[in-house]
Amino acid sequence: MSNAISILNGASSSDAVKITDSGLRGMITLRGDLDSAQLKSAVSAAVGSDIPAQRKITHGPMGGVAWMSPDELLLLVAYDQADAITAQISEALGAEHHMAVNVSDARAIFRIEGQGAREVLAKGAPIDLSPEAFGIGDFRRTRVGQLAAAFWMTQTDMFELICFRSVGEFMFDWLTNAARDGSLPEYF
Amino acid sequence: MLTLKCPCCGVTAEETEFAPGGEAHLTRFGPGTDDQAFADYLFARKNPRGVHFERWRHAFGCGKWFHAARCTATLEVFGTYTAQTSTPPEELVAKIKAKRPDWEGFA
Known part of the structure; x- marks a missing residue:
C-alpha cells in the first residue's frame, strides 16, 4: 500500500x-434526502451526531457533520476509517436513494x-x-x-x-x- | 454589483459568489418544431431595459440553480425564487407591479 x-x-x-x-482527514460526501429518518440514523451511527441545521456543523464522538447543500452532507472522520464508514452508511441506507463517496484524497x-x-x-x-x-x-x-x-x-x-x-x-x-x-x- | 439571496441555502451573498445563467423561463423547441421557433429558442433573447427574469447558480456556495427577478437599469433585485417552476410566483409579480406600474407584466 x-x-x-x-x-x-x-x-x-x-x-x-x-x-x-x-x-489527512477522512471526508465522506453523502447525498440524499436530509429529512429521511433512515439517513438520520445512518449518520448518527457513523459519527454519533445529529444532522446539522442549514449552514451548520455538528460534532460527535467519531467526527463532524457539515451541511453542504439542501441534499448534501460532508462527514469528517478519521482518515483510516473513511472507507469503512462509507460502506457502513451505504449498507444502512440500502435501497434508499442516496450517494456516499469517500472524497478524503x-x-x-x-x-x-x-x-x-x-x-x-x-x-x-x-x-x-x-x-x-x-x-x-x-x-x-x-x-x-x-x-x-x-x-x-x-x-x-x-x-x-x-x-x-x-x-x-x-x-x-x-x-x-x-x-x-x-x-x-x-x-x- | 448585485446582492442575491439564494433560496436554497438562505445566504444573502454578493454577485461574485454566483454564476449567471442567462434568461429564465425559456420554452424549449427541439427537433420536429419549425426552424424559426428552433432558431428563436437557441438565439433570440430578451434584452429589456427594466424588469428581467434570470437564472443564477450559487456556484461557490450550495451549487444550486435558482431564479432571480431584477431591474437591468437600476440593478434592484426584486426577489429570488426556486428553479423548480416555469413562471415567476404571483406574489413576486405583484410586488414588481407595485414598484413598477409601467411594467407590462411577465410574458
Whole structure:
C-alpha cells in the first residue's frame, strides 16, 4: 500500500496567525434526502451526531457533520476509517436513494489559528465574518480569493478550512500571504 | 454589483459568489418544431431595459440553480425564487407591479 500524505504534508507558517496543513482527514460526501429518518440514523451511527441545521456543523464522538447543500452532507472522520464508514452508511441506507463517496484524497484541510484568524479569511471571502455574524457551529461554503472553499470555527480564533486538493498548495500560499505579520487590519 | 439571496441555502451573498445563467423561463423547441421557433429558442433573447427574469447558480456556495427577478437599469433585485417552476410566483409579480406600474407584466 502506498503511503498517503496530505497536500503539504503537515507544513505550517510561522506568523502570529498560523496556517497549518491539518494532515489527512477522512471526508465522506453523502447525498440524499436530509429529512429521511433512515439517513438520520445512518449518520448518527457513523459519527454519533445529529444532522446539522442549514449552514451548520455538528460534532460527535467519531467526527463532524457539515451541511453542504439542501441534499448534501460532508462527514469528517478519521482518515483510516473513511472507507469503512462509507460502506457502513451505504449498507444502512440500502435501497434508499442516496450517494456516499469517500472524497478524503480529493480535499485538503487547513487550520488557521491565532488572534486575527477572522481577518485573514475576511480578506478573501466575500462574507460577513464579524463575531456577531459567524461563530462556532456555523459552516460556510464560499470562495477564498478565487478558490472554492468551506470553513468553520472549531474554537475562538481557530478555523478549519477545506478546499480541493488540486489547489491546496495555492490555498496555503494565499492564506500564508494574507496572514503575514503586520498586514492585518485589526478590524474585528 | 448585485446582492442575491439564494433560496436554497438562505445566504444573502454578493454577485461574485454566483454564476449567471442567462434568461429564465425559456420554452424549449427541439427537433420536429419549425426552424424559426428552433432558431428563436437557441438565439433570440430578451434584452429589456427594466424588469428581467434570470437564472443564477450559487456556484461557490450550495451549487444550486435558482431564479432571480431584477431591474437591468437600476440593478434592484426584486426577489429570488426556486428553479423548480416555469413562471415567476404571483406574489413576486405583484410586488414588481407595485414598484413598477409601467411594467407590462411577465410574458
